[in-house]
Amino acid sequence: MQVIHLIQDNFIMKKILVLLFMAGIVTSCKEEKLDPKSVFVDKDFVANELDSYVANNYTKPYNINILYKYDDIESDQNYKLSPSTYESSVRLTRLMKHLCLEPYDKITGSSEFIKKYFPKIVNYIGSPAYRNNGTMILGTAEGGRKITLYNTNWLNTSTSTNVEGLNHYYFHTIHHEFAHILQQTRQIPPIYQEISKGKYVLDSWNSVFTSIGSAVNAGFISPYASKEANEDFVEVLAYYVTLSPEQWKARLETGNTAGQSIILEKLSLVRAYYDSWGIDIDALRNEVNTRQANLSSFDQTKLD
């Protein structure tokens, strides 16, 4: 403090102090030079056939990466999980392009729509994520950026053309989550939320509606759709696109006509919403159904 008193009102000392202050800022917080060598050792990485297929068929055209090898950082560590087998990864990668991406390409006329809106990362987990109450997670999406598909090891030679299983475990989830991503850009029409207003049950969906029929009776295409309006919306889309017309009709007919009418009203809004994106969901459904029906002639293991 004595020092401060001595230099008080001294103009030159004030200048020196300012200069010292500036010098301190300039010299003391020197930026450390970044190590040009990465800690990620990729020089030993040798791309296999699947890596090359992903690079050429997902990353280049769509800017999508497939994480088929287990990575803790990309996985939910609250669950005991298994990696995907190589075979399952190959099949799923081929099928996802065939049954999900290419139909959108065809309907929209180019790969731009998928490139712009589809999640950039698809993460494969071999086992389901089992909760300790006996239920399991089939798929999750994070912030529009990543989809994780579980139970990929179910997919093998004997299940490869089981369309119901493929949709149940993978492709219904993909259409469902993709629809959520579109919602983030363009919300569902407010009128949709009015249709079942007051009837949504949030996290009690699996205890309130224990069968498809009971859900349809209440105007929901699935028990999960009763959770809330956005889930309801994407469930209608996902079921409509992946089920054949006969299967869709059969699903509706598990419930009463009142419930069916509500669902059809919701479907018309879903149709209009996708029209605003330039997507005819009936054409999309037709494309998906045709590919599903001809799966036996699609070689899921061919990577070239």
Added chain:
Amino acid sequence: MKGIIKFFVLMSILFISSCQNDFEEIFDKTASERSRESVLDFKKVLKENKNGWIIHYFPNANLIYGGYSIFVKFTDDNQAVLTSDIDSRIIKTSYNVISETGTVLLFDTYNPIIHFFSEPGNDSGVGPADSGIGGDFQFIIQSADSKKVIMRGKDSNVLLEMHAIETDNFEKLAAEYREKLEEFRLKQTLSFELITNDNLRHPWSLHGNVFVDSEDANSPLMPFRVDLDGLSFYEEINFKGANFKKLYWRGGTTEFPAGFYEDEKKTVKLTFEIPPLNVLIGVTGKWYMDYKNMGSLSQEAFHISDSVLNTTSRTMNDVISISLGQDVGSEDKTGMYFEFSNGLSGALGMNFVPVEGTKDEVKFVYNEKFHGEISALYFLNFLVGGLIQFPANAVLNKQSVFKIEANSLVPSVLKMTDKNNPNRSYVLTRKYTRTNYQSNYSK
């Protein structure tokens, strides 16, 4: 003005001192360089041993399942082959070595050899449905050289060792370990005792690859691996003053004809009791029979069963295993068990009754416990062959007494022959036999 000056002085001091990070480097390389080198060095260690490695693998943080041997050969930068002492398949997988909280080795595509231990119980069939056995497929490396790697399971935190295989006999070595484990499995339901230097006998019970002191419910578990020359414990055992990490197999002696285990310093012996054959058959789990190795009368019973089964749209060709013995899941359940290729199974309850005064003669008495309607239907005719005695049925009331022979003191094969008719006989093995009878069965 005073305040401004004070401010500048204080700020100057703060900036000059606080942002200084020119401290003396302890290492001659940066952290990222060291991480990168560690990864590359470790990969080199793995690949350079062309003979492969054996992981002394103990799944589960509490070691409740004991230990196993997993054999791995790192064939190139990202590929390895694995086999184990409980699974004879040799399966390729991809692996990676990455830098996280240390150098981590992980097997990042599914391989049933190792992921059997780590996957959820719903998939492996063992352990809790959501968490399974609790083993690891990711390992944090603690140290590594060309002979030995010390690593810690990333989930379980269990410290494990991986040893270099020194000769070019990867598959043969794994087969030898499987054989040793199989031999040990034959002792699974026997009564063990540890004899200490003071000649006191202490009962030990065996659960998989874990021993437990039967006299002390609070004693720690003693998990071990079956090695080629004995039993290797996870850590040193301190038991009633004796300390040992391994018990070596000694083979048969006059005192212990079926063999025993002993520590290197010969301070303890681990022995086991073999019951008489006519008791053993009912207390040592399931013994599997094969149509091919049945006597002609027994095979005839199969043909009769087939015609009965046909009435239920099934045939004996659909049967993939038949066993006799004890269902270890239920202590009082002994009988005959069937499995079908469509996943159905059946059981017919029978009491195994040793013939008094003998050690190798037994009768089978139906105890009216069964499940599966199919079992009752075709077992009835199969058993016309005379295997069992139905108390209430005069036609079937044949008192068949079977004499049992064994291939060794700790048997892996039994032969049962009807004392009254040698054409009614069965060969039983401990090896789980899933045999589609279509391949063996012809009229």
